[in-house]
Amino acid sequence: MSVDDTLNTYSAVGGIQHEEPLLFEHAHEAAEAISLPGVQGDISAELKAFSRKKSANIPGLSEPETVRHFVRMSQWNHGIETGFYPLGSCTMKYNPRVNEQVVRLSGLANIHPDQPVDSVQGVLALLHELQTWLCEIAGFSDVTLQPAAGAHGELVGLMMIRSCLDARGQQHRKKVLVPDSAHGTNPASAALCGMHCVELKSGADGRIDLEELKKHLDDDVAALMMTNPNTAGAFESDIKEICQLVHDAGGLVYGDGANLNALVGVARPGDMGIDCLHINVHKTFSTPHGGGGPGAGPVVVNDTLAPYLPVPRIVKAGDLYRIETHDEQSCGTILGSIGQVGVLLRAHAYIAAFGANYLHKIAQDAVLNANYVLHRLKDAYHVPFEGLCKHECLLTDEYQNKHGVKTLDVAKQLIDLGFHPMTIYFPLIVHGAMLIEPTETESKTTLDSFCDAMLEIAAQCEAGDTQVLHDAPVKPIRRRLDETQAARKPRLVW
Amino acid sequence: MRFLPHTDSDRTTMLESMGMDAMSDLFTDIPSEFHIKEGSLNLPDALSEAAIVRKFTQASEQNRHAGNTRCFLGGGTYHHFVPAVVDYIISRGEFLTAYTPYQPEISQGTLQTLFEFQTMIARLTGMDVSNASMYEAATATAEAALMARRITRKSKVVMAGSVNPRYRSVTQNYLSRLEGEYIEVPMGNKQDGFGTDLSKVIAAIDEATACVMVQYPDFYGSVYDLAELRVACDAAKCLMVIVFSDATAFALIRSPGECGADIAVGSGQSLGIPMGFGGPHLGLFTCKQKYVRQMPGRVCGMTSDADGKRGFVLTLSTREQHIRREKATSNICSNQGLMCTAAATYMTLMGDEGLKAVAQRSAAGLHKLISSLPASVSAAQGAHFHETVLSFSSQATRDLFLQEARKRDIFAGIPLEQLNDAVEHKHLLVTTTEMIEAADIQDYIAALEVAV
Numbered sequence: 001m002s003v004d005d006t007l008n009t010y011s012a013v014g015g016i017q018h019e020e021p022l023l024f025e026h027a028h029e030a031a032e033a034i035s036l037p038g039v040q041g042d043i044s045a046e047l048k049a050f051s052r053k054k055s056a057n058i059p060g061l062s063e064p065e066t067v068r069h070f071v072r073m074s075q076w077n078h079g080i081e082t083g084f085y086p087l088g089s090c091t092m093k094y095n096p097r098v099n100e101q102v103v104r105l106s107g108l109a110n111i112h113p114d115q116p117v118d119s120v121q122g123v124l125a126l127l128h129e130l131q132t133w134l135c136e137i138a139g140f141s142d143v144t145l146q147p148a149a150g151a152h153g154e155l156v157g158l159m160m161i162r163s164c165l166d167a168r169g170q171q172h173r174k175k176v177l178v179p180d181s182a183h184g185t186n187p188a189s190a191a192l193c194g195m196h197c198v199e200l201k202s203g204a205d206g207r208i209d210l211e212e213l214k215k216h217l218d219d220d221v222a223a224l225m226m227t228n229p230n231t232a233g234a235f236e237s238d239i240k241e242i243c244q245l246v247h248d249a250g251g252l253v254y255g256d257g258a259n260l261n262a263l264v265g266v267a268r269p270g271d272m273g274i275d276c277l278h279i280n281v282h283k284t285f286s287t288p289h290g291g292g293g294p295g296a297g298p299v300v301v302n303d304t305l306a307p308y309l310p311v312p313r314i315v316k317a318g319d320l321y322r323i324e325t326h327d328e329q330s331c332g333t334i335l336g337s338i339g340q341v342g343v344l345l346r347a348h349a350y351i352a353a354f355g356a357n358y359l360h361k362i363a364q365d366a367v368l369n370a371n372y373v374l375h376r377l378k379d380a381y382h383v384p385f386e387g388l389c390k391h392e393c394l395l396t397d398e399y400q401n402k403h404g405v406k407t408l409d410v411a412k413q414l415i416d417l418g419f420h421p422m423t424i425y426f427p428l429i430v431h432g433a434m435l436i437e438p439t440e441t442e443s444k445t446t447l448d449s450f451c452d453a454m455l456e457i458a459a460q461c462e463a464g465d466t467q468v469l470h471d472a473p474v475k476p477i478r479r480r481l482d483e484t485q486a487a488r489k490p491r492l493v494w
Numbered sequence: 495m496r497f498l499p500h501t502d503s504d505r506t507t508m509l510e511s512m513g514m515d516a517m518s519d520l521f522t523d524i525p526s527e528f529h530i531k532e533g534s535l536n537l538p539d540a541l542s543e544a545a546i547v548r549k550f551t552q553a554s555e556q557n558r559h560a561g562n563t564r565c566f567l568g569g570g571t572y573h574h575f576v577p578a579v580v581d582y583i584i585s586r587g588e589f590l591t592a593y594t595p596y597q598p599e600i601s602q603g604t605l606q607t608l609f610e611f612q613t614m615i616a617r618l619t620g621m622d623v624s625n626a627s628m629y630e631a632a633t634a635t636a637e638a639a640l641m642a643r644r645i646t647r648k649s650k651v652v653m654a655g656s657v658n659p660r661y662r663s664v665t666q667n668y669l670s671r672l673e674g675e676y677i678e679v680p681m682g683n684k685q686d687g688f689g690t691d692l693s694k695v696i697a698a699i700d701e702a703t704a705c706v707m708v709q710y711p712d713f714y715g716s717v718y719d720l721a722e723l724r725v726a727c728d729a730a731k732c733l734m735v736i737v738f739s740d741a742t743a744f745a746l747i748r749s750p751g752e753c754g755a756d757i758a759v760g761s762g763q764s765l766g767i768p769m770g771f772g773g774p775h776l777g778l779f780t781c782k783q784k785y786v787r788q789m790p791g792r793v794c795g796m797t798s799d800a801d802g803k804r805g806f807v808l809t810l811s812t813r814e815q816h817i818r819r820e821k822a823t824s825n826i827c828s829n830q831g832l833m834c835t836a837a838a839t840y841m842t843l844m845g846d847e848g849l850k851a852v853a854q855r856s857a858a859g860l861h862k863l864i865s866s867l868p869a870s871v872s873a874a875q876g877a878h879f880h881e882t883v884l885s886f887s888s889q890a891t892r893d894l895f896l897q898e899a900r901k902r903d904i905f906a907g908i909p910l911e912q913l914n915d916a917v918e919h920k921h922l923l924v925t926t927t928e929m930i931e932a933a934d935i936q937d938y939i940a941a942l943e944v945a946v
Contacts, residue, residue, distance in 0.1 A: 023610050023842055033847035036575060038855030038928030039862050039935070043746075046877035047857055050717050050747045056617045060845015067579055070607070070839055074588035077603035081587030087596075094497055095591050098543045104581070106561035107554030113772035114567050114908045115558065116900075122556030123771050136536050148629035148773070149828045162671060188825035192640075194671040235523040265535065266521060267528045286497075290584075290832025291604035292594040292626070292792065294774035332667035336570060336632030336660040337772025349550065355540030358495045360532050365498055365505075367520045372508045388523050411597070421597055443499035444508060476599040479800040486797035486809040490786060492623045493613040 017477060020072040023059055024494045031062035076477050077291070078420050084446050086373075088392045088423035088435025089183070089231055091261050091283030096353065099287070099346040108345060113337050117322050123341065124321035128314050130348045131298075137351070137359070138260070138277055139270025140300035144309045145339040150258060152334070153278025153297030154189040154225070156310055159331040160276060160301065161223050161252045162193050163308040167329070170250065173222040177246075179208055181231045181427040183256060195222055202429050206232040206385040206394075208242055217249035227256040228269065229390035231427040233370065233435070235262070243273025252276075252304070260284045261439070262367055262390035265360030276301040284362075285347035296343040310334045365440035366391040369447055373436055376451040380458035384430045391439070397432035403461040405469050407432040410457055412480065415473040417453040495540070560769065563903045564934040568881045568925025569713070569913060570631065570658050570739045571772065572764045574852060575929055576840070580766040583839045584832050594792075594828070598807045599799075604831065605806035608794040611838040618744050618841070618849070619758050620751020621780035626792040626808075627829040628777030631761035635661040635707065635737050636668035637779065637790045637824055638759045642705030642733040644788050644823065649674025650702040655681030656690040656712035657737055659913045665707070675702070687917075688874045688883045689716040696726040705733040710753065713739070714874055714923070715860075715881035717747055724754040733757060740764045741778060743879050745849035746857065750780070757781045764852075764927075766840025767833055776833040786810070790824030852928050856880035859926030859935065866939045870946045881925035883910060886946065889919040895945035896922075902937050 061069065078085070085092035103109065111120055131143045147153035158176070165173050176190040179200045187197040198216055203209035207230065224246045228236045236242065243253050255269050255277035261284045263269065269277050281287050282295035289295070301309060307329045315324050323338065354362065367390050374383065374393035382398035397407040411421035411434075423435040438447055460469060473479060500508075509515065521529065541549065565573040584590060588603060595601030595608075608626045615624035628634040639651045651669060653662055655678050662678060669676045679698050681690060690712045699706060706727060711717045720734070727734040736750040738760035744750070750758035762776035763769070781789055787810065795809035841849065860880050864873045867884070870891075874883045884907065886892035892909070899906035907922035926935075 020606075022606065024613065030845045030847060033845060033851055034577060034843055036848070036851050036855060036928050037931060038852075039859040039926070039930065039932050040855065041858040041862050041932075043854060043857040044861045044864075044877065047717060047747065047861075047879065050719075050877055052744065052746060052748055053752065054620075055846050056620075056745060056749070056849070058614050058617055058841055058844070058846050058849060060848055061842050063577075063579060063843065066839065066842045067583070069842065070583045070835075071586070073603040073607050074583070074586045075603065076601075076606070077588040077592050078597075078600040079588045079591035081591045085593065087593055090593055092591075092593055096497060098546055100585060100590070102547060102550035102554075105550060105554035107557040107559045108550065109768040109770055110560040110573070111557050111771045112560065112565055112567040112573065112769050112905065113571055114569055114912065115905055119558035119905075120771065122553035125556070126550070126553050133537055148633070149826070151825045151827050152629065152633070155825055159667075159671070184822070185825050185827050188822040191821070192668070192671070192825055194673075237523050237525060239528075240525065263524075265530075265532070267524050267530060271528050271530075288590045288832070289593045290830075291589055291592045291601075291607075291835065292831030293828040294629070294830045294833060295828055332670070333660065333663040334633075334667065335773075336630050336658070336664060337775070340629075340773040341771040342774050345550075349546050351537070352541045352546055352549070353497065353543070354495065356535045356537040357533050358540050359535060359537065361495055361498055364517045364520070365500055368500075368505060368508055368517065371512060371520055375512045388520060390523075412599070415597065415600055420600065441497055441499065444504045473599050476602075478599050478602055478803060478805040481598045481799045481805045481807045482797045483807050483809065486795040486807050487812070490793075490810055491796040492609075492786065492793055492809075493616045494609070 018072050020069060022494055023069060026059065026061060026065065030060035033060060083418065083420065084442060084450055085420040086422050086436045086438050086450065088437040089258055090423065091437060091439055093286050093439035094441035095286050095288040096350065099349045102349055103342050103345045121321055124314055126345060126348055128316055128321055130344055131314065133351050134279060134298055134300055137264060138279060138300045139268025141303050142306040142309060143298055143300045145298045145344055146310055146335045147278060147297040147299055148335055148340050149293065149295045150278055150280040150297040151185040151189060153299045154185055154256065155192055156334050157254050157276045157278060157299050158189055158193040158195065160305045160308040161254065163331040164252065164305055165222055173220055175220040176222055177216055177224045179226060181429045182225060182227060183231065183258065186225045186256065206234050206429065207236050208238065210238055210241060213242065213245060217245060221249050221251040223252045223254050225254040225256060227259055229259045229262045232385055232394045233389040233392040234385055235390055239272045258283060259391060262363055264363045266363040270302060276305050281343060281347035285350045287343045287346040294340050294343055296340040312338055362440050369438040369440060369442060373438055373447055373451060377454055380455050392435055392437035394430065395434045396430050400461045403464065403466055405461045405466050407434055409469040409472065410434065412472040413457050413469045414453060416475045419450055419453055563905055564930065565905050566907050566924050566926065566938065567905050569908050569923050570660065570761060571769050572740055572925065572927055573769055573929050574764045574927050576766050576768060577843050579843060580836050580839045584836050589832060589835050595808060598805065602805060605794050607835050607838050609796060609806050611834040612794060614838065614841045615778055616780060618741060619780045620749030621758050622783035623786050624778065624780045625789050626794050627834050628779050628791055629830060630773060630775045630777045631739060632661045632664040634759040634777035634779050636665040638735045638757045639665050639669060639705060639707065641757060641788050641790060642735060643674065645785055646704040646732060648702055648704040650704055651676050652695065652698045652703055652706045653678045654690055654695050654708040655679050656714060657707060657709040658713045658739060661737060688714040689876060690718055692723055696723060699726055699730045699732060701730060703730055703732040705735045707735045707737060709737040710750065711743060711879040714883050715878040716874065717877040717879055720753040742849055742853045745846065746853035747879065762837050765837035767836050774830060774833055776830050776837055788823060791826050792829045855928035856926055859930045863926060863935050863938065866935065868942055868946055871942060880927060881923060884922045884924050886920045891946055892920050892922060895942055898941040898945045899938065902941055904938055904941060906938065
């Protein structure tokens, strides 16, 4: 059957799991349009002259059909509310429902960004408080809430570093050092800032090698971008020396805060010498991932970089909050609004729920869970770097390769066993990476059943019972999808 | 702590299984000088769920909002009607709490919805293809400029001064660290100084130009003919980029595709997403098919599975940073997934007719308002969609009117100088959507008559 064949069976296919056609295949005349408020009058004659000629051809479904269509779509998804989601570097933790409730209050959801400032003091107070909390938690002196995502935060961080170096008369510094274990967004962000990356080869323990670092530190260095704990799940214990070396060479240190969940309430990146850090609030502070976004990536900075923060900025003057839009030294405007406010408010509610007295338990339980999983799996799967891990643990498929089984097969078999797979083939510094991040919101029972599943897969390999692994998954609504076909002849619209 | 499932005995059991005595054994790889004492952060103590609800409710009640006022504010963010179904669908945990669909077998819900979203956005804008969204309109505008530079291998960007000042400043900032010229063409048509004078934009195009960026309808709400610009772009072999701030317009007026855009980007916030004090909104990114491999951001494509059944995956990933690293088309590695789901749900409920009614009523509101203005207040000339500039005799008059309007729970418009400091302080950018009723316009006019 070719891809273009319409699926003509809309009946239940397994229990009450349904096939569901595309909207555009719900073949009937458009339903009666939804009733709307508003002025039912003429538009101007001038505007009429610009009328659209051909209809957009957007099918209108009735309300019951729309609900059923999208509810069925939702049932083809796995979410953190459905089950375990141990994606390394993604921090898939439980998203509290109360956060969803409070951000929908009309006085928070239905405010226009250009309302007079006296009419938005409530939301500004919440955002301002979040600013002070993020600085306190990460150990920095100032912050911008504006960046719309982690990668956007990276870009803004590098813009500030650029402005700072320019102010020091060091326009020539354009080299950004990036460990080979870094997220792929790091070099892409540097390129957007007119800088170029030099890759640092990781040491034998998966950490930054001080000698390798020293080799690259010269008068051209603008910054080191580092993730700590790194993407192998290991804490860079030489962090103080690393920052010192970069500073002595005249560069600045950018922290990728994707892995802050390992440190929250336990240690502060700002105390270690890092100059700025983006915080993925959709990871550490549990704002829902929404199938790919929206997130938010506030950037906290120390005194060195504070003058270069982007505008607009929320400031408090006496009892009043206001929005400052001009600043000579600022690195500029980076978003069309003050930020992804709804996301930031959820982060506020999350931090408030833990408070000073419980915040450290996030990192403690997250690190406990990762080490527990590592401990249970370390004999059955190859562990490339010995020692403690932080909030995530790294395994490889080296033992399974002997039986012709790869990381991808392990991942797909996990699906049939009822678990979302871990992050696979990242970081790139080991072959066949499996990066497992359980987070603190999983129970021991869940961790044990996941580990049992992983051990069962390893045992299947040892027993030579591998065909089932290559065939997996067979239980979801779709089996392995042909990604090559999708990329070769891209079909992006119906 | 209610979000943490472990009991203390679970923790002890797990630590003991690893031969550890205490939680601190898990953190010995962090130099001791960096350990902070448990509970020592300068934060308030934990709030109960009830206390969080109380705190947020109090904050919410301190704000005025579109639920207890009449909102005539626009300028890129609009108060349109959002049906209850939209929020219900995006509240479902399977959409809300899923990650990026990297494991397509168990993410077909997100993926098929993205494919439907891309299809409907392409149809609404009249363009060949859409990506799976950008953060918001300003950064999408900047990304469109970067894309045009890649496609044409030229570097000069010509920006019309009638593009939203926020989109302009983000684009200018993104380009400022890269080589190449960026020109903003001062705007203002002959009649009133607002709107778009295409002849000035066309005059700025030369052989080095990668793209010309115009907003349509422009920042001042003006709708105008782009045919001459299309001809000029063809002559100079540069791309025409159309930026827009309210996608519902294209259910009523000529779409960017019909105007000949090579790339069209803008805001999809109007498609079922609340104003939310500026975000999260929805950036839309569309282009001609032939440019698809230079498009930034995620994109979903159709394929088949091992049994030959139709399915969907994220595709064209060789453009992206995890493969291309510093040569990637963009550093973006997320999208506004949940907002795409909202927009897809909204458009499905609306259909062509509903979307057209939204646009029609938004425009009809403005027409009614302009027709009722007292003589001493003038509105910008020419075709306008749902926003325009009102000009007063003086700043004092305008500000008096704003006060009179506030007394009637009306946010009457955005003082233009707040967004564009080059203009006199006596103008107001005013917007109507279908959420403005005839009675609201009467009240608006009544406040005007008191003030002027």
